[in-house]
Amino acid sequence: MVYQGPAQKAGIAPAVKLIAVNGRQYTPTVLREAVAKTATDAKPLELLLRNGEYYETRRVDYRGGERYPHLVKDTAARDFLSEIIAPKVKR
Numbered sequence: 001m002v003y004q005g006p007a008q009k010a011g012i013a014p015a016v017k018l019i020a021v022n023g024r025q026y027t028p029t030v031l032r033e034a035v036a037k038t039a040t041d042a043k044p045l046e047l048l049l050r051n052g053e054y055y056e057t058r059r060v061d062y063r064g065g066e067r068y069p070h071l072v073k074d075t076a077a078r079d080f081l082s083e084i085i086a087p088k089v090k091r
Contacts, residue, residue, distance in 0.1 A: 006062040012049065019055065020048035032066065039065025 018026045021034045022045065034045055044059040073079075 006060045010047075010058045010060045012047070012058055012060070013051070016049040016051045018047060019050050022046050035062070036066050038063050 018031070020026055021030050024030045024034075038045065042063070044061045047058050047060060049056055049058060
């Protein structure tokens with residue numbers, strides 16, 4: 001969870017279980033479609049959550065659509081990954 005991100009601002013803790021998204025049973029596809037729709041729809045995401053034996057609905061005010069993180073190489077730093085995956089020379 002992102003510090004001070006939309007989920008944290010909505011009061012969602014990392015330990016809760018996601019049950020439904022916008023009134024539909026949670027599946028990764030349902031969540032992905034709902035998040036993608038936020039790029040064009042001003043309505044917040046409505047999440048049904050379970051925390052232990054309690055259920056609650058939280059509204060997440062997010063309008064960014066889908067975002068995919070990606071890695072960017074730091075050319076100033078040593079490239080440990082290439083060293084790790086390089087073939088070993090047998091002697």
